Amino acid sequence: MANQNTPERTSLSPDLERRGMLFILSSPSGAGKTTMSQMLLTADEEIKLSVSATTRPPRPGEMDGIDYHFVDDATFDAMIEKDDFYEWAHVFNHRYGTPKGYIRKGLKEGQDFMFDIDWQGTQQLYQKDQQDVVSVFLLPPSLPELRRRLESRAQDSAAVIDDRMDRARGEISHWAEYDYVVINDDVDECFVKVREILHAERRKRTRQTGLIPFVRELMG
Numbered sequence: 694m695a696n697q698n699t700p701e702r703t704s705l706s707p708d709l710e711r712r713g714m715l716f717i718l719s720s721p722s723g724a725g726k727t728t729m730s731q732m733l734l735t736a737d738e739e740i741k742l743s744v745s746a747t748t749r750p751p752r753p754g755e756m757d758g759i760d761y762h763f764v765d766d767a768t769f770d771a772m773i774e775k776d777d778f779y780e781w782a783h784v785f786n787h788r789y790g791t792p793k794g795y796i797r798k799g800l801k802e803g804q805d806f807m808f809d810i811d812w813q814g815t816q817q818l819y820q821k822d823q824q825d826v827v828s829v830f831l832l833p834p835s836l837p838e839l840r841r842r843l844e845s846r847a848q849d850s851a852a853v854i855d856d857r858m859d860r861a862r863g864e865i866s867h868w869a870e871y872d873y874v875v876i877n878d879d880v881d882e883c884f885v886k887v888r889e890i891l892h893a894e895r896r897k898r899t900r901q902t903g904l905i906p907f908v909r910e911l912m913g
């Protein structure tokens with residue numbers, strides 16, 4: 694069996710074309726989206742991260758263009774003006790948005806993208822492209838554990854952590870809008886579940902555009 698962190702190809706066949714997928718991970722802050730998305734990106738060479746633009750300042754260790762495109766308010770305004778965003782939203786007193794160009798081009802070429810976005814962005818992507826969106830909501834095992842994770846990440850001030858905890862219930866209230874809900878208790882078990890979802894969704898008949906010519910040929 695392949696090691697769970699080893700890159701692998703998961704296409705049914707390299708010859709079969711399929712539609713790219715918009716794979717969304719949402720959760721209250723601290724429940725584990727970044728952890729899960731990094732594990733999936735390491736383990737699976739067929740999915741790329743959609744790098745959002747944000748007006749929030751970088752955390753220690755975050756890199757411009759890798760974790761986010763860190764922009765100022767004027768630049769974000771200009772991007773809205775130029776219709777550069779697939780979707781954007783206000784979250785925690787900052788603005789976050791998904792730049793369009795890169796995603797559109799990739800999807801056409803059958804590339805899968807992972808989105809670490811909130812429920813507002815998820816709703817907007819569903820409105821634009823219902824067929825290609827797969828959404829997963831991560832729940833923490835408990836609220837005290839959620840606080841413990843925010844504190845253990847040690848990258849936000851006490852006031853920011855309090856604010857995120859205050860908003861957690863509101864974010865959790867959107868759980869039923871998602872295709873899948875996974876409780877992130879043990880990190881490795883959660884990863885296996887999220888990866889199973891990704892693999893199964895790739896095999897959906899409607900995503901495999903190469904099936905029609907394949908079956909035609911199969912049937913002679």
Ligand SMILES: Nc1nc2c(ncn2[C@@H]2O[C@H](COP(=O)(O)OP(=O)(O)O)[C@@H](O)[C@H]2O)c(=O)[nH]1
Pocket residue numbers: 719720721722723726727745746749780781782784785789790791809810811813814815
């Ligand atoms: N709608 C939308 N939400 C985003 C985007 N990028 C990030 N977010 C969400 O903004 C929230 C705050 O993200 P961040 O500041 O990185 O904090 P974290 O969730 O604690 O890692 C999270 O719920 C993210 O999923 C985006 O492009 N669009």
Ligand SMILES: Nc1ncnc2c1ncn2[C@@H]1O[C@H](COP(=O)(O)OP(=O)(O)O)[C@@H](O)[C@H]1O
Pocket residue numbers: 720721722723724725726727728729842843845846877878879880881883
């Ligand atoms: N299943 C888990 N058990 C324990 N700690 C976890 C688990 N998942 C994530 N963490 C830790 O919790 C903190 C918040 O996780 P992170 O992935 O940054 O959350 P988010 O991106 O949703 O804000 C990080 O320090 C991370 O290492």
